[in-house]
Amino acid sequence: MEKPVVAVLGGTGNEGPGLAMRWANAGYTVIIGSRETEKAERIAGELREQLGLETITGMENRAAAQAAEICVLTIVAKAHRPAVESLKEVLQGKLVVDATARVKFPGAVPPEPPSAARIAQDILGNGATVVAAYQNVPASALRKALDQPVKSDVLVCGDDMEAVERVISLTEDGGMRAFYAGGLDNAVVVEGLTALLITMNKHYKGHGTIQIAGLNK
């Protein structure tokens, strides 16, 4: 089966390129999206050079979304809502994967419900299917040893089980273990975990990740 084209929107930060590298390395065609075409093209060029692959390109977010089947949102948390609103039209018909973790500073405070993914689903309406994933995966874990599994498990939350299964496959292709963890509203807990991990990282001066034990995958 041919692999779907994946757009990583707001993909010029830390998380976006990490995910893009993993998927390109696994044989996916990946488009880095940004508000600025030039920036998207520049980052895509850097990743092509780094990986020795031609399958990563850069486009303005709208064009990137239009060209892809799966659109992963790695947008800065404070721009999440306006970005989803501005992309509403081009995201219709797409599988939208929301990686947003809204952590309030100072103090790394966990967000209150609803989850960012639920907010995105409400904005996009029934024409798009939102699934939440990747909120806790540190960019550093993604970028190293592309052929090795990522030591950070992914909790996948969504109301549409077919979409959830597609995201689990995408995630596993990227070298991460993925677990279905309930509906879209559960994603607020996963966002909150990011706040706790930030607190732990500061306290223990490390790079903590979440792993799930005891379940057969």
Place this chain on the structure above:
Amino acid sequence: MEKPVVAVLGGTGNEGPGLAMRWANAGYTVIIGSRETEKAERIAGELREQLGLETITGMENRAAAQAAEICVLTIVAKAHRPAVESLKEVLQGKLVVDATARVKFPGAVPPEPPSAARIAQDILGNGATVVAAYQNVPASALRKALDQPVKSDVLVCGDDMEAVERVISLTEDGGMRAFYAGGLDNAVVVEGLTALLITMNKHYKGHGTIQIAGLNK
């Protein structure tokens, strides 16, 4: 240094005896508390027999709290608030460890803020210090191989760092890895994780636990 006496209030369920066994096995004097003295005594007797130790006794919750320095709440979630209210007086001056995870059914829905531990602290006032811990630790993991580490890490949330450190020590003595994960309000995320684990356990037909990787302890 002499080990503090630990009371496990509402300790006749699944979680309470599991924790009690671990601490008794590590040399703590443990009191199982229950609303019913007889039930507390019966469970304590069973644990004494099982462990071949005399350091577990059973008492009515109030008497158990009074005799202990550290009081761990393993009360059924729906009785959490009335139980804390009824124990308010005897919990003054105590280090209170709240293990409550409020999960709404059907559907294993994560709770909204504030955390159960914050609710307990608000009820108890400044005379007691509440720390949240053990919400995600499955009783089954506690009860097996008492001399082996528990394959479920503990996220410890509290506003008083001295109290947090005491709970971390208690937890590690019980064979669990413990991590400071921020203030008492963060505990709502840890409660929510229990809801996600229940969902995962059902979906994958297993016994999932959370582990933290990447931090040196």
